[in-house]
Amino acid sequence: MTVLRRRVHAGAVPRRRGGPVAAEARWAWLFLAPTLLGLAILSAGPILATAGISLTKWDLLTPPQWVGLDNYAALVHDKRFLVALRNTGFYTVVSVPLGMVLALGLALALNQGLRGIAWIRTAYFIPVVTSATAVGLVWAWIYAPSGGILNQLIEIFGLPPQKWTSDPFWAMPAIVMMSVWQGLGTSVIIFLAGLQAIPQEYYDAASVDGAGRWSRFRSVTLPLLTPSLFFTGILALISAFQVFDQVYVLARPGKPTEATVTLVYFMYENGFKNFKMGYAAAASWILFLIVAVLTYFYFRSQRRWVHYQ
């Protein structure tokens, strides 16, 4: 293919502006334009604006006042911010690995030639495209302290019923469980694609060399799946730091308490409820920095464990 194209270039069409390559590039830009414009207008502008807003005291109602780095200094001493940071950290540390392990297991199970497998795969993806509010309502019933499915389930094993969403000990794990369940489909789809891209010859070769099921998984599947693992990992990491909907719909009763307030909820609460948009913007930059630093190290770790075919 490459050879063929080169020959065409060299012969009939010498390098010239407006040739096929340039045309291809123009098409590429055209197709990228909606996303790029969207990013530039809807994301880049507001992101820069929040940097400015974070240096002001702004209630949305009156003109902002310049306060320099005061918001950042105040955040460091804000108990609720630190609690939100801790909760978000907990959520990330638990939900990301848990979600990936479960999704990998599920993808391996779904990577079979069973009848109706497409339907089963679709079923696992439905929660991803369901609104967080609907999912939250369903899980609120699962977690209901009296008559909830989860409590009925654990009572079979003789365990006492728990107040999953209002007990500070269980509230965050309950949110993690719901989120992991809801997000599973995304990772499963990526893993499935990754699994199906692994050539059968590798398995055959491994089998000939006497590799068992486990060795084939460890030495063929896992290494060749690392690009998928890497990609889902970064997606999960970033979205975990931005957790909001799940907290918003599941915190009971009333509002998120110390046990469940997360960074993005903290921003929402300050920006819209407490008339502190500048403060909320500063918190969002701290969140951005945390995610940026983690992402940087995550990318740097890539060459140590990600294998491209």
Place this chain on the structure above:
Amino acid sequence: MRTFRSSRGARLLAAVAMAGLVLAACGGGATPTPVPTAPPASGEPAATPAGGYTGPEVTITYAIWGDPAELKSQQAIVDSFHVANPKITVKVSVSDWEAYWDKVQVGIAGGAAPDVFAMDGPLFPDYQSRDVLLDLKPFIDRDAYDLTQLADQGVADFTTADGGQYGLPRDLSTVVLYYNKAMFDAAGVAYPDDGWDWEKLVEAGKKLTKDVDGDGTVDQWGFYTETTDMENFWLSAVWQNGGDVMAPDGQTTVLDTPDAAGGIQFLQDLIWKEKVMADPAIFAETGDAFENGKAAMESNGSWLVPTHTAAGFDFGIAPLPKGSAGRFTSVNPTGAVVYQGTKAPDAAWEFVKYLASPAAQEQLMQLHASIPVSKEVLAGPYATSFEGAQVFADSLAYAKLKPSFVGYNEFTTLLQGELDVNVFNAPNKTAAQSLADIVPELNAMLAAR
């Protein structure tokens, strides 16, 4: 605050609104003057004859929070207003409680604020102090509008110390004791009346708390209320016990006094000591226990009359029981306020005036969801508009205004976070211990406003 009225289903809208804000911030970021300056004429009423709008034809926007029934009722009032004032067209927009405030703030920041909007009493200072509301005093003086035709607490909630009047009340909510007649009859307990005190409430509550189906667990509770907001019960209990939330100057909270703590302790005792009310977590998913036929009494606001009625069982309405300091309930006015930057202040004022008029109040009254602000309606048709309306009308005599101060939201978030976790949802601390822990934090927050 009426967060409990907002549907959880609409909560996500807030997240969307958040994205909207970022947009608004982008648009206004370069020139940080989110409040458009009012045209010179606004604020100073044009010379029009008293009562009756004579300006040019104009369309104004009116934003409210509420459910479909409330929207329907408000739309009917708007239609009547248009008949009386054909030159003014009012466009109503409705949101659920959470999304409403986000929209109002973003609207003001983005220069697209509604001309007239509904205002919750406790949040009024946060808006008024930021100069986004129009002082209606000059209009009141011009038209010689008689404020004493409106319920006093309702007027007072929108008055400022310097004599400004930044809104008129639209309706009022007070808190009463609802009771399930069949459950009282079955237990042989006399219905609550104005002779009841705390002791009587506990005594009746114990008789009404039972295991009806005999499976060994309680399935009918004597009492129910919402614990996540002061308005539904504990605020009244604090007053009934001689305490208060704020010091008279409004600068600090006095919730750590023994009297105030005693009021909150009473609610904790109803749940965890007397056990006449279920653990609040039990009904967090299933909704109002009284409405679901799981509780014999409920302390809650007037806004529940329509849904309680729709639940289809016979219930009565009685005043809240007295405490050691007497009988108190809380009154929370919803006002209609005018955006300071409105292009049509005269039309807006005309509409606000109409909302409080006997004609509009009689229409609003038919919802049974709130108490009219017009004294004429209050003393006339309202008292007989449904069984128990008289109790609401009478409650204004012993009702105190729900606290209202700058920083109200932040204050209650901190306070309720502590009370919910450590006092109401689980008796980890006594009310006094809990308040001793949180009050310094609250006062620091108030001092930093």
